[in-house]
Amino acid sequence: MLKVRNLSSGYGNVQIIWDASFEVRDGEVVAILGSNGAGKTTLVRTVTGMIHPKSGSIDFDGDELCGKPSRYILDKGIVQVPEGRQLFTEMTVYENLEMGAFSKEAKAKLQESLEFVYKWFPKLKERKSQAAGTLSGGEQQMVAVGRALIGLPKLLILDEPSLGLAPNIVDDILSVAHSMAKEQGLSVILVEQDITKALAMSDRGYVVENGRIALEGTAEELGKNEHVKKAYLGI
């Protein structure tokens, strides 16, 4: 569904992503792995239109998204859970979720989508009138994922969901993303530094090093790869 070809991008004159190509198929969980500063978040921001690419193409179900504004891309169904969650901290959980309904379709289906989100994250229903800033880190991450789901994504991008969270909460959130891909046919891009956890939940993966795609393969292949083992898993 998403085919990225020879993508280059960066901030101003500083080029960060060099000639990146990757692909996400329907109902697949794809991990984008790499250490801090490898360019993972820049890659995500380019795909979601928050940074304009210098060259390359982004094909999404036949639509060319390269150079399109973020609102257009959001409308096409690529929704991200940004790094650091980026919630509206003084607004209630309910208001945060509500803000996720961007398209007309999402607005019309708001009640239905809310029930869906509450089913996956029952805690959010209990806390719906609480200010988002008063929640724990894990609950805030749930709000961020919930807010993205309200936007009725076809492709959900999770940017570093594990950042600053306890390991068991990370497992919860990743397994929700995994089950959603498998049960609802949603495609997921999982951007992670925690390679062991990410590979356990994904079908395929790409390793980003210095702004280039250094390796690609199925989760199993990458887990066995000598370079990955040495550089990232410490074995």
Added chain:
Amino acid sequence: MEIFLQACVNGLLIGGFYSLMGMGQNIIFGVMKIINFCHGEMLMIGMYLTFVFNTFFGIDPYLSIPLVALCMFGLGALIQHTLITPSLGTKSFTNLLFLTVGLGILFQNLALVIFSPNYRTITTSYSSITVHLGPVTMALPKLISFIALIIITIALFWFLKYTSTGKKIRAVSQNPIGAEVVGINSKRIYIITYGLGCALAGVAGALLTLFYMVYPMVGSSFGFKALIVVVVGGFGSIQGAFCAGIFLGLLETLSSLIVGPTYRDLTVFVTFIVILVVRQIIILRRR
């Protein structure tokens, strides 16, 4: 006791104006992180608009409020779209400082050219009617303005809390990146926000016209008071600006009653400095 009550009522009224000005300033600051140094001039333009509508078209000052609000919203939206949004891109605080200060000077001088420096007033059939509320006597226009201030403040809170646009304004002011992630068109929100801020100042001007003189420099003292309200109430906090505005109004009238009108501004600024110092100490202690 009666004088005291009278002063309180007057203080609440003048405080309502400061609140309205401060809240407009704070909505703009919250969303764009800029200080609108021509906010007082927006009040002045609102006053002149009311004056023109009344003198030349015979429209009652209170009925002209929606018209003034609309004109001021349009003016604000135009300024935002053509001048402020392009300057925001440069990420330079000084550009925006010069821009809004410059606009203020421009508007003052335009008013000077068009209307001359003479003091203008408008009178209506009900200008001189007074109302007795228990021990307190109040001119009817002041009472109407006071009620209008309350209604507008409630409407503003309602707008920000429950409408879709209001929620988007809060969202952009709390987290601009999050707002982009959920597809809020920030530039559109900027235009609405600045227009709204100007409309609030303009409406404050319209409400003020019946019992205050209109002249080109009338905005500067109100604009300055709005800044105090914003600093005391907390940058970006609408509720804070509301409370600080009422407090400032009460402080002004009560201090002229108790310490004497000569020392009114002195009392206000000393209190202002004390509040800032005390707050700083509290913040430092907490760390």
